Structures are given as C-alpha cells and as structure tokens.
Amino acid sequence: MGEFTIKMPDVGEGVAEAELVEWMVKIGDPVREDMMVAAVMTDKATVEIPTPVSGTVVWLAGDVGDTIAVKAPLIRIATDATGDEPAAPETSDIPTPPPQEITTAEPPRMPAKAAPPAAPTAPPARQPSPEFDKPLAAPSVRLLARENGIDLRLLRGSGPAGRILREDVEQYLARGADPAPAISGFAKKTAREEIKLTGLRRRIAEKMFVSTSRIPHITYVEEVDVTALEELRAKMNAERRPDQPKLTLLPFLMRAMVKAVVEQPDVNATFDDDAGMLTRFGAVHIGIATQTASGLAVPVVKHAEARGIWDCATEMNRLAEATRAGTATRDELTGSTITISSLGALGGIVSTPVINHPEVAIVGVNKIATRPVWDGVQFVPRKMMNLSSSFDHRIVDGWNAATFVQRLRVLMETPALIFIEG
Structure with missing residues (x-):
C-alpha cells in the first residue's frame, strides 16, 4: 500500500493558482479510477479534476474557497499505486474526460x-x-x-x-x-443560513466591488421610440433564411453603438486608474451580459464594427449558448471594450447598470412597452423603450454621455440609418 498525490494541474496559460470551489470527496472516502474528486475555478472557468487511481482519500489540501497554487499537492490517496500526478493524462481509454472547463x-x-x-x-x-x-x-x-x-x-x-x-x-x-x-397557518420562522461565497459568485462579488468602489458612476436615462425598428425587425424575421437566426433588438443596438462610438471615442475605451492611462480602441468588442445557472458571465462579440446585423446575431447566439453550456473559452469571455446589459422582458422601466471594469461605459436595455405618445395632434400608441446607460464620470462628462445616448436614440428611431455605410 502506497500513497498517490494528485497535484493542481495547469488550468490555463499564465494562471498561477485556482480557487477550490468544491470537494466531491472527504477524508476516508473510497474513490475509483477517473472519479471526479474536486472542482477548481480560475477567472470564470471551472475545472473538474479526476483521480487516475483507485484507493482511499487520506488528505485534502484545504477548504472550499481556498486558493491552491498550480503544481501544489491537492489530494493524497492511499493506493496500491505510488508516485505523484502533476497533471491529468492527455488521453484516456475510459468515457470520463480529463480536467475540463465547465465555465457555467x-x-x-x-x-x-x-x-x-x-x-x-x-x-x-x-x-x-x-x-x-x-x-x-x-x-x-x-x-x-x-x-x-x-x-x-x-x-x-x-x-x-x-x-x-x-x-x-x-x-x-x-x-x-x-x-x-x-404548511398550513402562520408560524414564526427561525431558520438562519450562512453561505460562503465561492466560485463564480465570489468572482462576481469581487468584480462588482472593484467597479463600484473605483468608478464614479453617472447614469443617463432616455426613452426611445422603437416602433419603426420593431416593424423592421418583424419583417426581417419573417423573410429570414433557414440558416439565419431570429433577430432580437440587440443586434440593431450593437450596430448603432458601432456608429455612435465613432463620434464619442472615449466611450469605447478602458481606463487603468493605477497608471492614469485611457486606452481608446478602434475595434468595438461588445460584451453581452448573460445569465447562467452559476451567475452572470459576459461573453464578447469581437469586432462588431466588421459585422452586419445577421452576423452580430449569429455570433451573439453562439456565444450565449456556449456560455450557458459551459464551453465558452477564456478568450470568448474577455477583451470587451463596451458592454450591453439587458434583462429582456424583465428589464423594468429604469435600471442603473454597473460598469464592467476597466471599461468606461455600459448600455442598459429596459423592456419595450406600448404607451400613448402625443404626436402634436393626438395621443397615438407607440412602442417605447428606455436606455439606462452608465459612464465613468472621470472620463465621460455628462454632455458626452448624453450626446452618445442621443445618437443611439436617433439611430434606433430611424433604423434605416443603421444600414447606411460610413
């Protein structure tokens, strides 16, 4: 009988440590070869780690929420096999895969x-x-x-x-x-539960703390008449090819943002407040806040400036599906220069979206509702929607924020302008 050590594998280029988010075994538990024993997280990718040997767990590296260095001992198993396991094998003759990203x-x-x-x-x-x-x-x-x-x-x-x-x-x-x-009748409830934040929820909490503590937010709200845009969207969906995705409002907004940032380049930027350095981007990489079973993730549609409406929709759908299925890569979840936050039908009337640090702007989409609007002669039913957008007030003045949002409003209220080149 010997002792086999499983070490923390190298879970990504440039990653020195990972957070332990779940133990699937405890000391004294028997394990079989290729059984998953732990899950670790780095950035927004979760990796499950299997054991290459059978035996009994005799030692665990730490508690859920602890960070473990790459190549440090993670778990020790009493077994007939001996030696160390620095990383999972590259191939296996069994159905269970080696450590893999399961992002959400x-x-x-x-x-x-x-x-x-x-x-x-x-x-x-x-x-x-x-x-x-x-x-x-x-x-x-x-x-x-x-x-x-x-x-x-x-x-x-x-x-x-x-x-x-x-x-x-x-x-x-x-x-x-x-x-x-x-349960019938009324009764006092005395239960109390303390839940330690781990994994993606902990990453979200840390990100929100950095964003709200380091960025002075200014939020600007404007209503947009999307009646013409919704009519165009319905017509395009009715005539789309079988290989084309169903259009939502977001691809139109993405193309409007591409045009609007040309006139307000400081909005499509990141700010390193430690170095006091603003970086403007010619490329428009739009993050799409996406809800998953594990929490909020932000896949990124790269180079929206080089994509048409249908291409934006196709790529957005692909990334959303990959993110929810847990197959999105680290590159697909990083690198945004400006972000969209939309809750769809749950979007409410007004929101105050938090900027995705180190970006300087986020465009929030509220729900569409039919409301009476005065046209100068009478009240007519129009499909109205609010844009609630937040900006880093260190970089974007109120006038610039308003100018950017007003440009979005004009483009979305006259959707033909979105398709005009230049």
Whole structure:
C-alpha cells in the first residue's frame, strides 16, 4: 500500500493558482479510477479534476474557497499505486474526460469509444448506496439539487460514465418526487443560513466591488421610440433564411453603438486608474451580459464594427449558448471594450447598470412597452423603450454621455440609418 498525490494541474496559460470551489470527496472516502474528486475555478472557468487511481482519500489540501497554487499537492490517496500526478493524462481509454472547463453550467459531453444507449425519458430513482456510490455531477447541477433538497444518489445519470446532468434533476423534479410538505397557518420562522461565497459568485462579488468602489458612476436615462425598428425587425424575421437566426433588438443596438462610438471615442475605451492611462480602441468588442445557472458571465462579440446585423446575431447566439453550456473559452469571455446589459422582458422601466471594469461605459436595455405618445395632434400608441446607460464620470462628462445616448436614440428611431455605410 502506497500513497498517490494528485497535484493542481495547469488550468490555463499564465494562471498561477485556482480557487477550490468544491470537494466531491472527504477524508476516508473510497474513490475509483477517473472519479471526479474536486472542482477548481480560475477567472470564470471551472475545472473538474479526476483521480487516475483507485484507493482511499487520506488528505485534502484545504477548504472550499481556498486558493491552491498550480503544481501544489491537492489530494493524497492511499493506493496500491505510488508516485505523484502533476497533471491529468492527455488521453484516456475510459468515457470520463480529463480536467475540463465547465465555465457555467453543464460540461461539454465527451464521446466514449462506443455510443452510449439512449437516455431514458425519465431516469428511474434508486436507493442510495454506500462506498463508491459518489454521484458524478457538475457544480451547477449539485447546486440545483441542493436548492431543491434532492439527494443526487437517488438519481441515475444519463451522461457519460453515469454523470448526472441538469436535465436528470429537472426530470426528477417534474415527476414531483418527494414534494415538500404543505404548511398550513402562520408560524414564526427561525431558520438562519450562512453561505460562503465561492466560485463564480465570489468572482462576481469581487468584480462588482472593484467597479463600484473605483468608478464614479453617472447614469443617463432616455426613452426611445422603437416602433419603426420593431416593424423592421418583424419583417426581417419573417423573410429570414433557414440558416439565419431570429433577430432580437440587440443586434440593431450593437450596430448603432458601432456608429455612435465613432463620434464619442472615449466611450469605447478602458481606463487603468493605477497608471492614469485611457486606452481608446478602434475595434468595438461588445460584451453581452448573460445569465447562467452559476451567475452572470459576459461573453464578447469581437469586432462588431466588421459585422452586419445577421452576423452580430449569429455570433451573439453562439456565444450565449456556449456560455450557458459551459464551453465558452477564456478568450470568448474577455477583451470587451463596451458592454450591453439587458434583462429582456424583465428589464423594468429604469435600471442603473454597473460598469464592467476597466471599461468606461455600459448600455442598459429596459423592456419595450406600448404607451400613448402625443404626436402634436393626438395621443397615438407607440412602442417605447428606455436606455439606462452608465459612464465613468472621470472620463465621460455628462454632455458626452448624453450626446452618445442621443445618437443611439436617433439611430434606433430611424433604423434605416443603421444600414447606411460610413
């Protein structure tokens, strides 16, 4: 009997350490080869780490929320094998993949040597079993299960190597298994729960603290009549080709922003406040704030200035799907020069979006509502929408902020101008 050490793998170029976001085992637990034992996070990418040997866990490097240096010991396993494991093997003859990024939700599914049987419509429940029966699931799936009081050992996963997927949990919930008991009457609630922020939620908290503590925000709100734009959008969607995505309002806004920043170049910029250096960009890399199961992420549509309406829509949809599926790369989640924040139908009337540091501007989109508007003779129904946009007041004066938003308003109220070159 010997002791095998798994070390923190190199999870990305230039990354010296990663945050431990989940232990899937504890000291004394038996593990089998290629079982996932830990999940770590760097930036907005989560990586699950498997064990290449079977045995018993005898030592863990730290607690959830701790940071572990690359190549530092992460876990020790008592086993018949001996030696150190500095990183996961590059290839494997088993279905379970080596450490992989699972940025937000489900990890990408890896093909096995033989095609797995079709997943059942509703995976049957089973009785929890001891010892090696440690369910394989992504952190977001474990969080969903915890939030709904589900023991993952009761589920049979439909993913590779029995991995429990998000849809397995959702199907279990849809069947109404183990419903919470009804509570009648009024009663005092004395429960208290303390939750340590880890992983993506901790990264979001840190980012918001930096943004609000270092950037003096100014928020400017303007209403926009999008009646003509909505008519154009409906017509374009009705005539789109099968290979073209359904257009939302955002691709039109992206193209309007490309035109507006030409007249206000300080808006399409980043500011290094430590060095006192403003960097303006010719390229317009638009971040799209995207909600995922694990929290908010910002995939980036690179070079929007070189894309038309349909291309903007296609790339935005691709990035949103990749981000929610957990397959977006680090490059796709960084490098924005200005950001859009939109809650769609939940967008409310007015918002105060927080700037994505170190950028200097963010454009907030509120919901579209039909309202009566005076046209000089009578009130007529118009589709109205507010833009709530925030700016770094150290760089962008109120006049410049207003000029930028007013230019967006003109372009969106007269959408033909968006398609005029130059």
